[in-house]
Amino acid sequence: METCMKILLVIVNIILLVFAIIMIGVGIWIVVEFPAFNRVLDNSIISSSVWITMVVGIVLIIICLLAFCGAASSNQTILGVYVTLQIALFILEATAAGFIFYVGTESVHGYLANEANSTLVQYGSDEKTTTSWDTLNKQIECCGVTGPEDFQYTPWYQEFGDTYSFPDSCCALSDGDIADRTKCHTSVEGFYFADGCLSSLEAFVEDNFYVAAGVAVTVTLIQILAIISACAVGCLQ
Numbered sequence: 624m625e626t627c628m629k630i631l632l633v634i635v636n637i638i639l640l641v642f643a644i645i646m647i648g649v650g651i652w653i654v655v656e657f658p659a660f661n662r663v664l665d666n667s668i669i670s671s672s673v674w675i676t677m678v679v680g681i682v683l684i685i686i687c688l689l690a691f692c693g694a695a696s697s698n699q700t701i702l703g704v705y706v707t708l709q710i711a712l713f714i715l716e717a718t719a720a721g722f723i724f725y726v727g728t729e730s731v732h733g734y735l736a737n738e739a740n741s742t743l744v745q746y747g748s749d750e751k752t753t754t755s756w757d758t759l760n761k762q763i764e765c766c767g768v769t770g771p772e773d774f775q776y777t778p779w780y781q782e783f784g785d786t787y788s789f790p791d792s793c794c795a796l797s798d799g800d801i802a803d804r805t806k807c808h809t810s811v812e813g814f815y816f817a818d819g820c821l822s823s824l825e826a827f828v829e830d831n832f833y834v835a836a837g838v839a840v841t842v843t844l845i846q847i848l849a850i851i852s853a854c855a856v857g858c859l860q
Contacts, residue, residue, distance in 0.1 A: 747779025
């Protein structure tokens, strides 16, 4: 019986270890591949959540290593520390999940709109923000928050508004270059991005909301099984 519970403990923690590595990988991927999103949605909650995800992944790896040591040595002290840390992490995850479900996706529109608008008004005056918006426009083929007209309220428009109503980053691309700048800036359909970025950002968040929730529920259920198996190993000594 003890051997079976040890095997279960190891298998469960191997699964948790895989999830932990994925969490760290996703966090790194977001930081490296989508810096424009973090800059455009300039908010400490968003940036912190990415880093917290990676930290939780690292902590989970350490906890899993404790489980392997505890299973191999049948050391009750190590198993006790493991169970305590798993319970603490479980409580933190449950609290965070409860908050996310309480907030839900209903408030996403207003939140994203406020954050995006707060950075767009810096377009043309802050170099990093300007570059981030240009990258975002090109990356998801959109223009401004709700549409090209949003740039009328930026420092950039005060300087170039007599010539262009929106920046080149809102122009459709062909082989990496602007397909036709003249047709773009005369708003010929198909040669500029007519839709704002807000709808795309909302879709991204909402599409991944339930995926993330599902993964979180799966991890917590596995953690419960891990705690039970660790307690069983300890009690069978």
